[in-house]
Amino acid sequence: MQILRIDSATTGEQSVSRRLTGLILDHLTAKNPGADVTSRDLSSNPVPHLDPVTTTANRTAPDTHEEAVERAYPEEKAVLDEFLAADTVVIGAPMYNFSVPSNLKAWMDRLAVPGTTFRFSESGPEGLAGNRRIIVASTRGGEYGEDNPMDHQESLLKTFMGFLGIDNVEIIRVEKIGYGPEAIEEGVAAAREQIAKL
Template sequence: MNLLHIDSSALGAHSVSRELGRAIVDAWKRAHPGATVTYRDVAAHPLPHWTPVADAADPAARLGGEVLDEFLAADVVVIGAPMYNFSVPSTLKTWIDRVAVAGKTFRYGANGPEGLAGDKQLIIVSSRGGFYSAGTPGAAADFQEAYLRQVFGFLGVTDIEIIRAEGVNISAEQKAQAIAAAHAAIGANERVAA
């Protein structure tokens, strides 16, 4: 079993998504001793933006190939995805641009697009300063989780789970409650530790 862990928060040690992502990966490692974990921090080590490159020897093309290979080899992908300005960090979007590759993770056919990367479990660690879940006044502004579901669904990944800490910038008390609830969800999640 291979797990790919992506972090994208620029907040370093103060990041809620990083804390929760580590908790998920730690639980998964305990349940799968000897499994391979690959870690990529796209905030600390941003990828170059995608551009059409004809030369496979180009360093950006090689790095893009490495990122794509990591994604394709993963059975489980854990993505720390904080909400930045109603969407995902630009560094995460750049990583997605490197794994959404025609002919590799999706293709167009006579019946429209077909995802080719559907044999994965995706766990999204979502952290949000406010409240944007369904049923809240801010729900229409959720271009974070909705985008991630759409893009990975397009790639064929339908086994998507979201662990969420919401309202973390409302107050210290709300932040503590949101983090505790997310940790409880991780601990109660049989699929994380299965």
């Protein structure tokens, strides 16, 4: 089993989403002792936002790359290959201003590669990256619940992964973290029960 852990919170040791990704990873590796784990911290080691060079790197044949694109290509390919190699991807996704952190969005932008993770046909888009499991460690300062029109965080992740052909997206959620330590601990305790069922 190949597990990819992605963390994106910029709050360091105070991050509840990092706490959740750690608990999820502990659970998964206890159930799968031989699992190979790769971790990527998008806060301490961010993936740059797309620009003309990085956009070109994974979308054109390597033998056509100009010098700047050739330099960018290895890291662009490494991010994509990490994702494609994983059976399970654990994503720490706090809600920042009703959506995901920009560093997480920059990582997601590396995964949507025409002809590799999706393609268009006469019947519309077709995802090519199915057969993997996504577990989202979702944290929110307030209380939003399911299908809230202010949620562009979990809904974005589900829509994006669905576009890539991945319909196995599970959400482990802690809300009300802005309400203080007691609310956080209550939320984490409930999340632990969900994690135990993964």
